[in-house]
Amino acid sequence: MVVETQIKRFDSIELESGVVIQPVDIAYETYGALNAAQSNAILIVHAFSGDAHAAGESADGQRGWWENMIGPGKGFDTDKYFVICTNVLGGCKGTTGPISINPATGQRYGMSFPVVTIGDMVRAQKMLVESLGIKRLLSVAGGSMGGMQVLEWAVSHPESVASAIPIASTARHSAQQIAFNEVGRQAIMADPDWNGGEYFDSKPPARGLSVARMVGHITYMSDASMREKFGRRQREDNGIFEVESYLRYRGSQFVDRFDANSYLYITKAMDLFDLANGAQSLVPVLNKTRTRFLVISFTSDWLYPSYQSLEIVNALRRRNQDVAYIELTSSYGHDAFLVEVDEQAELITGFLARSMKDYSRA
């Protein structure tokens, strides 16, 4: 299925900070068809470096980042469900972000772009979903930073979300997660080409952004998966280790598709996110939601360890909230949520079918 990313323009969006961005563009794609009762809409929310192109094939042959999970007969079955995916606010793939032109100045925002939060990303998604005529989503689903948006949806718009699927995610970043993000940010800002975020008329901070991405990729894998994939093998042509070659390739590839300032803004949004707003317990904030949850984590994910998913699950259980939870066995580390398709698809298929029954009943 060939899909094209759509862009919808809205007059403005007010951020949690009170700052207004005007206008604001939101990039999105949809798959499948909305039913007459408008009860089959699912919002997919992407991880840090994702975009609106979640499924299908774009005109230039790019497959969606969750193509193996979304489509006819797949986990998110587009024969049954109407699936929407948007690029996050602050991103660089069509939705307004630091790379966009500020109409007030005629220049790109760069570092003058306001600080955005996970809550702001959800506000933008809510605007788009409403503009498509959908009042209540059957489900919101996503991994990693996507899972944070899922949680934010369930808490800030409980009446608009029947079910939620946060995968390999957390209600708030740990010091370790903030630490890795900070290394990435410092790598970018230490590159002279970054130039305070003003690099649009010259060359972007490719070395810094590339190093940031290399660190990121290490955290997405596991000791076992790296041993399996690379071991100590060396390339025959230039003698460097396979793992070095892989990271360099991923780093340089990332430079071509991602904006360095967006990296700074989005990682900061992740670090600032705290579902409990500084409180110790998640229980009070989850009091608002009536959403049913499917929470998934992975054994080898040391970046978003299972204890973070369990914290969400246990808070929901303390409220006697409807929650299913499983820790899937995988050696792929944090990447598992993109790789372990069969088990996730089976879980999600059953969970969505039951959610659909409940939705119609409610």
Added chain:
Amino acid sequence: MKGEHGPLVHELFGRGDYGLISEIVEPGSCVLDLGCGEGELLAWLADNKNVDARGVEISPAKLQKAIARGVSAYQGDIESCLADYPDKAFDYVLLSQTLQEVRYPKQVMQDILRVGRRAIIAFPNFGHYKVRLAHLLNGRAPKTKLFPYDWYDSPNIHFLTVDDFEILAARERWQIERRYFLSGTKEIKAMPNLLAEVAVFVVSHA
């Protein structure tokens, strides 16, 4: 005990206690099944009795199947998971064929009666005459249809009888609202401590 769902349930599960439980649980209630396995019973209750079905299961493989059935099951241990639930969170808490496997059965019962308005407890009766005979005649740890394990790999760590449960219930002031005794899928009316393979108790706080 013949309910309208009886034959169907018996066919589905082939387990007498499951059939009984499915008949006892009232439509529309909120049910927690401790050790829900692959979620067959909960899925059946959700589909046929409009039950809000929750489960706890320790085995990841079984849990995977339960969630795939649409059951809200959670990966956890029976003895540690109950503490998190609020008081009277469930209309029924089910513990089927597991009481004899937990480390602290009395504590588990107390926790169950805290989080549930009612408990439905099914367990194999160690007082069954075949068990008694196996022990008496062989002089070895009994191995029967009901207790098919060798002593060294049995999950059963407590061997209670129908009378044992009744005595503990009386001492702890648990109210036994209903009691059923089964041999296979057949109900036993007399001498349950001797003749019942499985006992099913509906218990609440006095």
